[in-house]
Amino acid sequence: MGADTTSDEARPGGPPLRRETSRLLSFSDGVFAIIITLLVLDLQPPRVGRGQLLHALFEQWPAYLAYVTSYVFVAVSWLNHRSAFNRVTSSGKGLQWYNLAVLFSTALVPFATSVLSQALREGDQSDQRTGVALYGLVGGLLSVTWLGLYHYLARHHDLLDETVSGGFFPMERARAAAGVLGYALAILVGFLASPLFALVIFLLLPIFYAMTSSGLYELRSLRHPHG
Structure with missing residues (x-):
C-alpha cells in the first residue's frame, strides 16, 4: 500500500489530519446539544405565594422571549x-480551528441570554441597553467566526466535495457579513430607540438565517435555474 497522498497535513510518525470530519462533526454536535440544554436552565419557576402563580408566569415573558430567540x-x-x-x-488544522472558533462564540449565547433576560425582567432602562449590547456583541462575534469559516472554505476548495460550486462559500461570506451588520444595527437601535426594538431584530436575524440555511447560492439557483 502506498502513502496517502491526499493529506496535506500528514506528519512523520502520526496519522494524517485531513480525514477527521466525522470526529469534528460528532464533537460539534455534542457542543451544540449542551448549549441548547443550557438555554433552558434560565427558565426558572417563580417562587410566589398561593394564587399568584399565573400572574408571576406572565411577568416572566422576557425570559420566554429571550429563550425562544x-x-x-x-x-x-x-x-x-x-x-x-x-x-x-x-x-485539517485550519478548518478545525475555525470550527472551534464558531463553537466558542456559540457557547457564549446562554450567558448573554441570561443577562438580557434578567435585565428585561428588572425593567431598568440602562441595564436593558447593556443587556442588548452584550447580546448584540455575542451575535456579532458569532457572525464574524462564521465569516472566517466560510472564507477559509472559499479559499480551500480542495477540502470540499467535487460537486460543490465555486460560488457557494463566497456567497455564504456575504450572508455572514449581513449578520455582523444586523447585530451592530440592533445595538444602535437598543441604545438610540428602545431595547424592545432591538429584540425584534435579534429575532428576525435567526429567521433570515433559517430561511437561507441551505445557502444564498442555492436559493439564487432555484430562482434562476438557467442563470
Missing part, C-alpha cells in the same frame, strides 16, 4: 454548520 439562534447555527460540513470531505 436564542433557541432559534443556536438551532440555526447548527443548521448552518450541517449545511457547510455536508459539503466538506476533508479536514
Whole structure:
C-alpha cells in the first residue's frame, strides 16, 4: 500500500489530519446539544405565594422571549454548520480551528441570554441597553467566526466535495457579513430607540438565517435555474 497522498497535513510518525470530519462533526454536535440544554436552565419557576402563580408566569415573558430567540439562534447555527460540513470531505488544522472558533462564540449565547433576560425582567432602562449590547456583541462575534469559516472554505476548495460550486462559500461570506451588520444595527437601535426594538431584530436575524440555511447560492439557483 502506498502513502496517502491526499493529506496535506500528514506528519512523520502520526496519522494524517485531513480525514477527521466525522470526529469534528460528532464533537460539534455534542457542543451544540449542551448549549441548547443550557438555554433552558434560565427558565426558572417563580417562587410566589398561593394564587399568584399565573400572574408571576406572565411577568416572566422576557425570559420566554429571550429563550425562544436564542433557541432559534443556536438551532440555526447548527443548521448552518450541517449545511457547510455536508459539503466538506476533508479536514485539517485550519478548518478545525475555525470550527472551534464558531463553537466558542456559540457557547457564549446562554450567558448573554441570561443577562438580557434578567435585565428585561428588572425593567431598568440602562441595564436593558447593556443587556442588548452584550447580546448584540455575542451575535456579532458569532457572525464574524462564521465569516472566517466560510472564507477559509472559499479559499480551500480542495477540502470540499467535487460537486460543490465555486460560488457557494463566497456567497455564504456575504450572508455572514449581513449578520455582523444586523447585530451592530440592533445595538444602535437598543441604545438610540428602545431595547424592545432591538429584540425584534435579534429575532428576525435567526429567521433570515433559517430561511437561507441551505445557502444564498442555492436559493439564487432555484430562482434562476438557467442563470
